[in-house]
Amino acid sequence: MSAAAATTQPRPGAGTPPPRTPAARRRMLGLDRDAWFLLLPALIPVLVLSVGPLLYGISLAFTDAQSGVTRSTSFTGVRNFADLRLDSLFWESFRIGLVWAVCVTALQLLLALGLALLLNENLRFRWLARTLALVPWAMPEVVVGIMWRLVYNPDAGILNNALRHLHLTSGHTDWLSSLSLALPAVIVVGVWAGMPQTTVVLLAGLQNVPVELHEAAGIDGAGMWRRFTTVTWPALKPVVLSITALNFIWNFNSFGLVYVLTSGGPGGKTRLPTLFAYEEAFRYGQFGYAAAMGLVMVAVIAVLLTVFLRNRLKEADQ
Amino acid sequence: MSAAVPVPAPEAAAPQPRPRPTPRQGLRRRAGRTGRTGRAMQYTALLCYLVFLAFPLLWLVSTAFKSPRELGSVDPTWLPRHPTLGNFRTALDEQPLLHAALNSLLVAGAAALVSVVVAVPAAYAMVRFKGAVSRAGTGWILVSQMFPLVLIIIPLFMVLKNLHLIDSRPGLVVVYVVWTLPFVLWMLQSYVKAVPVSLEEAAAIDGCGRLRTLRSVVLPLLAPGLVATLMFAFVTAWNEFFFALVLLKTPEKQTMSVILTHFTGAEGAADLGPLAAASLLATIPSLVFFALLQKRLVGGMLSGAVKG
Numbered sequence: 243m244s245a246a247a248a249t250t251q252p253r254p255g256a257g258t259p260p261p262r263t264p265a266a267r268r269r270m271l272g273l274d275r276d277a278w279f280l281l282l283p284a285l286i287p288v289l290v291l292s293v294g295p296l297l298y299g300i301s302l303a304f305t306d307a308q309s310g311v312t313r314s315t316s317f318t319g320v321r322n323f324a325d326l327r328l329d330s331l332f333w334e335s336f337r338i339g340l341v342w343a344v345c346v347t348a349l350q351l352l353l354a355l356g357l358a359l360l361l362n363e364n365l366r367f368r369w370l371a372r373t374l375a376l377v378p379w380a381m382p383e384v385v386v387g388i389m390w391r392l393v394y395n396p397d398a399g400i401l402n403n404a405l406r407h408l409h410l411t412s413g414h415t416d417w418l419s420s421l422s423l424a425l426p427a428v429i430v431v432g433v434w435a436g437m438p439q440t441t442v443v444l445l446a447g448l449q450n451v452p453v454e455l456h457e458a459a460g461i462d463g464a465g466m467w468r469r470f471t472t473v474t475w476p477a478l479k480p481v482v483l484s485i486t487a488l489n490f491i492w493n494f495n496s497f498g499l500v501y502v503l504t505s506g507g508p509g510g511k512t513r514l515p516t517l518f519a520y521e522e523a524f525r526y527g528q529f530g531y532a533a534a535m536g537l538v539m540v541a542v543i544a545v546l547l548t549v550f551l552r553n554r555l556k557e558a559d560q
Numbered sequence: 561m562s563a564a565v566p567v568p569a570p571e572a573a574a575p576q577p578r579p580r581p582t583p584r585q586g587l588r589r590r591a592g593r594t595g596r597t598g599r600a601m602q603y604t605a606l607l608c609y610l611v612f613l614a615f616p617l618l619w620l621v622s623t624a625f626k627s628p629r630e631l632g633s634v635d636p637t638w639l640p641r642h643p644t645l646g647n648f649r650t651a652l653d654e655q656p657l658l659h660a661a662l663n664s665l666l667v668a669g670a671a672a673l674v675s676v677v678v679a680v681p682a683a684y685a686m687v688r689f690k691g692a693v694s695r696a697g698t699g700w701i702l703v704s705q706m707f708p709l710v711l712i713i714i715p716l717f718m719v720l721k722n723l724h725l726i727d728s729r730p731g732l733v734v735v736y737v738v739w740t741l742p743f744v745l746w747m748l749q750s751y752v753k754a755v756p757v758s759l760e761e762a763a764a765i766d767g768c769g770r771l772r773t774l775r776s777v778v779l780p781l782l783a784p785g786l787v788a789t790l791m792f793a794f795v796t797a798w799n800e801f802f803f804a805l806v807l808l809k810t811p812e813k814q815t816m817s818v819i820l821t822h823f824t825g826a827e828g829a830a831d832l833g834p835l836a837a838a839s840l841l842a843t844i845p846s847l848v849f850f851a852l853l854q855k856r857l858v859g860g861m862l863s864g865a866v867k868g
């Protein structure tokens with residue numbers, strides 16, 4: 243059918259004219275008909291194992307579902323949420339989760355921005371930094387956790403050893419078991435593990451900044467800082483916004499790293515909400531209650547992101 | 561950053577700044593304008609980054625090659641004095657590491673393959689057929705990033721339990737397929753966008769049917785992208801920890817990530833060596849992958865991520 247349609251209007255010297263509108267192209271390729279057929283293989287597992295469970299999970303939050311209990315679960319309305327409101331342990335863990343996510347995201351952005359700016363310069367050893375910056379990305383979370391446990395090890399760890407040699411501390415700090423140091427120590431690991439992705443994204447953003455603008459600003463007498471604020475930053479801002487939002491979500495939802503490093507200890511000082519909900523669900527079997535926690539987490543993330551993105555977009559408009 | 565991890569630079573002093581670096585790219589003239597002190601500061605900063613990024617890795621490698629006696633010493637050294645492979649042998653003997661690696665290989669391989677096979681037609685349709693379906697797909701890719709795994713795993717656990725797929729490797733494969741799909745779709749879309757529509761039109765004019773066009777025109781052009789996506793999905797599944805932790809209970813079925821955390825339970829300095837050795841072994845597939853595909857992967861991710 244398409245061949246016939248295409249050959250009816252021959253133009254001299256131009257061969258077969260291409261279809262003019264996107265709709266004509268689609269019709270010619272028969273995509274209107276085939277799109278659903280092509281989507282089906284992906285759609286079924288997604289609906290059955292992602293969208294379905296998600297809706298099921300949301301509904302579980304309003305029941306008293308428990309693991310391994312034979313009696314049927316019953317609808318309890320908002321009781322889980324009412325209980326949750328008074329659960330000080332959960333809110334403490336929630337506070338820790340926010341501190342962790344905000345600190346890791348902010349430090350990731352600052353450090354990655356610095357590294358990306360350096361990598362964008364014509365420096366020697368740039369290739370080494372580029373390669374090294376990708377390695378944390380490739381490593382399994384569990385291995386990153388194990389590696390940093392070796393670094394933080396109070397007796398055999400390199401960190402205490404180095405501090406001892408520099409005479410900065412007595413060198414017997416037990417980083418991951420100290421009530422005050424455990425969370426900062428874990429945050430450093432989070433930054434180390436998440437920096438590469440942010441760096442790569444920012445570097446790509448930087449390479450889209452027109453060099454001519456930089457040169458023009460330089461000729462007009464703008465210093466390095468001024469060139470950054472007036473030329474680089476405005477061009478980079480959309481990229482920074484999207485990667486920060488994504489990083490925040492990923493960090494708030496992260497699990498494996500802290501599970502391997504401290505399992506939430508000491509005394510719950512690094513117990514992120516994800517770890518809390520995991521324990522509630524798979525140690526104590528409170529499926530309904532844990533689902534309610536998950537739902538609260540999603541709601542808070544959604545609200546925070548909306549506020550964050552809306553403010554930033556408003557700024558961008560002005 | 562260096563304030564957080566004040567570690568002496570073990571290797572190579574700061575490279576001397578060059579007053580006028582030979583511009584590798586014609587447009588990098590601005591570099592020449594950065595002053596001598598500016599350059600020195602840049603190299604100092606770069607050195608700090610290198611130290612921060614490299615020192616945990618060096619320590620992991622060095623620990624893996626140390627003898628138990630050296631690991632017990634009060635004053636650990638940066639490099640092993642008598643490098644040994646003993647830790648690797650202990651790690652392989654004591655824990656069912658090879659078996660776990662095989663489990664990981666099977667599960668991650670199957671998941672990557674199914675995920676890509678399922679995603680290719682969908683990614684194609686989402687790129688070529690811009691409409692409500694495509695928008696819904698993109699929306700799902702974004703939303704799926706937002707939900708904490710805990711909220712998904714509880715209902716998934718109950719669903720899989722009814723299907724008797726708990727504590728089974730096929731069950732984990734199914735979960736990984738769904739879990740890697742957003743990434744895979746996202747990557748594949750950027751590769752599909754690079755295939756010129758005019759080629760497909762030419763094939764249609766020559767009388768190719770829908771499937772024939774896909775098979776003989778689109779797929780061959782997608783091949784490099786398919787390989788990259790396949791490997792990316794494989795590494796993602798190989799590195800995954802949370803689902804494997806929750807879904808697999810029998811030690812014989814557990815994957816590499818889960819088996820590794822069994823090591824961490826034991827404290828004691830002597831166990832650190834085998835732990836480091838096993839961790840290194842678990843990282844090999846990902847490192848190979850990244851070494852092979854560094855440029856392509858970054859390019860593919862970025863064309864999807866930044867330019868949208």
